Amino acid sequence: MSAAYNIAIDGPAGAGKSTIAKELAKKLGFVYVDTGAMYRAMALYFDRQGIGTDDEEEIGRACGDISISLRYEDGLQRVILNGEDVSGLIRTERVSQLASAFSVYAAVRQKLLSLQRDLAASTDVIMDGRDIGTCVLPDAQTKIYMIASVRVRALRRFRELTEKGQTCDLSEIEEEIRIRDHRDMNREIAPLKQAEDAVCLDTSDMTVAQVVDAIIAAALARGLSAERAGR
Numbered sequence: 001m002s003a004a005y006n007i008a009i010d011g012p013a014g015a016g017k018s019t020i021a022k023e024l025a026k027k028l029g030f031v032y033v034d035t036g037a038m039y040r041a042m043a044l045y046f047d048r049q050g051i052g053t054d055d056e057e058e059i060g061r062a063c064g065d066i067s068i069s070l071r072y073e074d075g076l077q078r079v080i081l082n083g084e085d086v087s088g089l090i091r092t093e094r095v096s097q098l099a100s101a102f103s104v105y106a107a108v109r110q111k112l113l114s115l116q117r118d119l120a121a122s123t124d125v126i127m128d129g130r131d132i133g134t135c136v137l138p139d140a141q142t143k144i145y146m147i148a149s150v151r152v153r154a155l156r157r158f159r160e161l162t163e164k165g166q167t168c169d170l171s172e173i174e175e176e177i178r179i180r181d182h183r184d185m186n187r188e189i190a191p192l193k194q195a196e197d198a199v200c201l202d203t204s205d206m207t208v209a210q211v212v213d214a215i216i217a218a219a220l221a222r223g224l225s226a227e228r229a230g231r
């Protein structure tokens with residue numbers, strides 16, 4: 001096991017993983033690694049090339065032309081696709097669905113696996129995604145499986161979009177969440193599921209502060225020093 005302390009957070013779309021992970025990273029002085037952003041950047045590349053989600057051969061070929069890296073500005077992760085900062089371009093509903101659809105392929109997952117593992121080997125990280133506790137970092141000291149009801153997750157997303165001034169439909173958002181959950185949980189390679197040694201947190205009725213505290217408590221019980229946790 002590496003000397004770095006790793007916290008893995010997995011869960012379905014909209015469960016609050018990134019909000020919590022960012023907050024935790026700030027509190028603990030860890031680096032936050034958002035693996036979904038990497039899958040989104042790859043999806044953006046395939047989409048720009050006009051590659052369809054069913055074209056496994058072309059997807060495999062294109063993987064060789066893609067370089068993904070992360071950069072941190074003011075503690076915030078930026079994702080770089082072949083030298084271009086695409087962080088602002090990958091947060092659309094289209095890219096969400098495409099990332100889910102392209103991420104079923106072995107070539108796509110393989111491409112990101114070593115990058116993710118390398119980041120966690122030497123650095124204290126909070127890494128979130130779908131397969132972090134089960135596949136990417138099976139030795140992570142703390143693993144969290146974060147869930148919330150579809151209704152709550154759709155409402156959170158609805159409020160987020162409405163605050164940005166976008167018009168949206170709650171039932172459509174619910175449907176999109178259901179489609180993505182189903183695909184992410186039922187794919188053959190590295191599907192979303194709770195690791196055996198993960199702590200499950202249902203955030204439906206929890207505040208951000210409560211979830212952050214629960215994760216710090218779990219990490220303290222799993223070898224994180226009290227000094228590190230600021231306790």
Ligand code: DC
Binds near residue numbers: 036037096129130132
């Ligand atoms: O976390 P997110 O919504 O940004 O992720 C977008 C998609 O990427 C998600 O629906 C499935 C895929 N993904 C994955 O397969 N494995 C990960 N570790 C992270 C994301």
